[in-house]
Amino acid sequence: MAKPGRFITFEGGEGTGKSTQAKRLQAALAERKISALVTREPGGSPGAEEIRALVLRGEPARWSPLTEALLFYAARADHTERTIKPALAEGKWVICDRFSDSSYAYQGGGRGLARETVRRIEAIAIDDFKPDLTLILDLPVEIGLKRSLERHGNVETRFEEMDLDVHARMRKTYLDIAKRNPSRCVVIDANQDIDAVEKAVFSAVKKRYRLK
Ligand SMILES: Nc1ncnc2c1ncn2[C@@H]1O[C@H](COP(=O)(O)OP(=O)(O)OP(=O)(O)O)[C@@H](O)[C@H]1O
Numbered sequence: 083m084a085k086p087g088r089f090i091t092f093e094g095g096e097g098t099g100k101s102t103q104a105k106r107l108q109a110a111l112a113e114r115k116i117s118a119l120v121t122r123e124p125g126g127s128p129g130a131e132e133i134r135a136l137v138l139r140g141e142p143a144r145w146s147p148l149t150e151a152l153l154f155y156a157a158r159a160d161h162t163e164r165t166i167k168p169a170l171a172e173g174k175w176v177i178c179d180r181f182s183d184s185s186y187a188y189q190g191g192g193r194g195l196a197r198e199t200v201r202r203i204e205a206i207a208i209d210d211f212k213p214d215l216t217l218i219l220d221l222p223v224e225i226g227l228k229r230s231l232e233r234h235g236n237v238e239t240r241f242e243e244m245d246l247d248v249h250a251r252m253r254k255t256y257l258d259i260a261k262r263n264p265s266r267c268v269v270i271d272a273n274q275d276i277d278a279v280e281k282a283v284f285s286a287v288k289k290r291y292r293l294k
């Protein structure tokens with residue numbers, strides 16, 4: 083049986099550079115002959131991509147925080163079962179753009195759902211499945227939203243439309259998660275150029291997995 087792979091997640095607010103860095107990390111691992119799958123949430127399996135389309139469109143208040151958390155975890159259960167766990171079992175590394183910490187930060191800290199409620203939904207959906215390493219890209223929210231808007235041709239997505247104080251609470255929740263989980267999480271300063279962020283990311287990965 084293949085040695086199980088590693089499960090790495092990128093987390094952070096809007097436009098902090100998660101997708102950019104996920105691809106760069108995949109390339110850096112490939113240079114070391116490590117095959118990694120890049121996937122994303124919500125999404126990453128056909129069913130979860132359908133839920134993505136449902137949960138990301140419409141007005142900011144279209145879904146209550148509770149319904150939203152249930153939808154994100156329904157997508158996550160499918161993604162975990164059908165994409166992430168099979169890849170890890172084949173010995174692949176999995177790099178995921180967002181995972182459970184996004185639900186704690188967005189539906190919890192940002193939109194006010196109690197942490198205990200998120201935890202109970204999580205327990206049903208994915209049990210105690212967690213990443214080995216979480217890289218939290220930290221950036222002032224105004225800068226991230228500006229980057230994100232420029233990328234989307236100035237059309238805001240449902241979450242981008244939410245007030246700045248909601249985004250500020252999401253950022254704070256990520257930093258609190260990092261404090262509570264020091265052995266899993268590394269906070270990366272994302273307010274640097276792309277190459278400098280890549281270097282900080284790879285240095286955290288090398289340290290964790292003792293790569294050269
Ligand atoms: N360090 C950086 N400095 C400046 N621009 C950046 C940096 N990293 C990424 N960008 C640019 O910012 C935009 C958003 O980057 P990216 O899509 O990687 O972020 P993201 O965190 O995945 O965003 P979202 O959560 O909104 O999907 C892209 O246009 C990207 O090229």
Ligand SMILES: Cc1cn([C@H]2C[C@H](O)[C@@H](COP(=O)(O)O)O2)c(=O)[nH]c1=O
Binds near residue numbers: 154181188239
């Ligand atoms: C997994 C997850 C995501 N979200 C939000 C965060 C973003 O606004 C969107 C996803 O868009 P992206 O461009 O792919 O980053 O969904 C959330 O609120 N809760 C979650 O669990």
